[in-house]
Amino acid sequence: MRRVLVPVDGSQPSFDALDFALDVAARFDASVHVVHFSNQETDATEAIIERAREHVDASDLVDTPTVELVDLAVWTDSGVGKAIVQYAQEEEYDHVVMGHHGSGAVERAILGSAAEAVVRASALPVTVVP
Template identity: 30%
Template sequence: MKKILVPTDFSKEAENALKVASHIARKNNSEIYLLHLLEIPLTNVDAINANADVPEVMFFMKMAHRKFKEILASEFLEGLTVNEVVKPDVSFSSIAEIAKEQDIDLIVMGSHGSSGFEEVFIGSNAEKVVRSSHVPVLVIKNEHEDFSVEDIVFASDFKKDNKETYRQATEFAMSFGAQIHLLMVNTPGNFTTTTKAKERIDEFIKDYSFRNYTITVYNDDSVEKGILNFAKDIDADLIGISTHGRQGIAHFFNGSISEDLVNHAKRPVITFKI
């Protein structure tokens, strides 16, 4: 985990995400790429592309650079390598593309938490980042003075198409020395015996050398409730879930899991692309 991308609009939520990114960067000797997308009208963006000197655009560019310098002076970034990335853009759907360009390993984003992805600090576009990103996306709800991860819930139906996400989760866990709690939620409409569930999980993880894990089969009214309640029961530091890309979190597991999981979770959530 050498490169961490943090999109920012210089809000409190963005600062919370940057603080978390700084903790991760120190643990992994990583660089931070602080990204600010300038919301500039299309006509002005075209002008920039044509190398024209647009006063309004230049003003916003200078303001962004000034705010970046103020952030660099923050004590929590002392000693870290922070790269400034300023892009004139009218949407945030290009964050995943920028992550590819910069060979990013992890995206860390802030969220208001009250309305989840519909009210994430950069408008409603964080959901687009989760859906389009090929690297893990860590969504931060609150301020963390010391972001330590000891217990990670990895919830899955443990079918073969989720194996790549588990590999990513184990790499993230190892970077923190954390334990993964493998969770399969039983619901009234989709019930599996404990014996069969554990057999499926054992088969799912048998090819991996990661051994710092527990296995839990949890009964609840819905998958979302099961994940949230189990995470609360063990006081987990982080919830890990899978996303099918363009279909988003709404097509997680065998059936469907709503974005309420992210909306209602009070703890950080990290998504992994299937």
């Protein structure tokens, strides 16, 4: 069974990516693991985890995906990107599906783009959902 990692950050694109991954997993008998990387747990963090669980509960998957918080010591987009790649490799995932906030030069400059960092650094297949 293929293992798919879906990092969520609370943005609509990250939840669009989660819905995409859940749909693909249901069609191709894959497992999904949803993670939120954060350097501290807050009410916003709890809301992100809860919203991810709602998306998971609404899916057609037989095996319920896991949703968890992963502690991240340093919070920067490049740091998140590196953490995602490292986590995916250590946990032996087959694929990463994640959202992206924009595709223009301005968006990349502002975001630093965790998605872009993952695409560039990962040897795993990465699907980026706008």
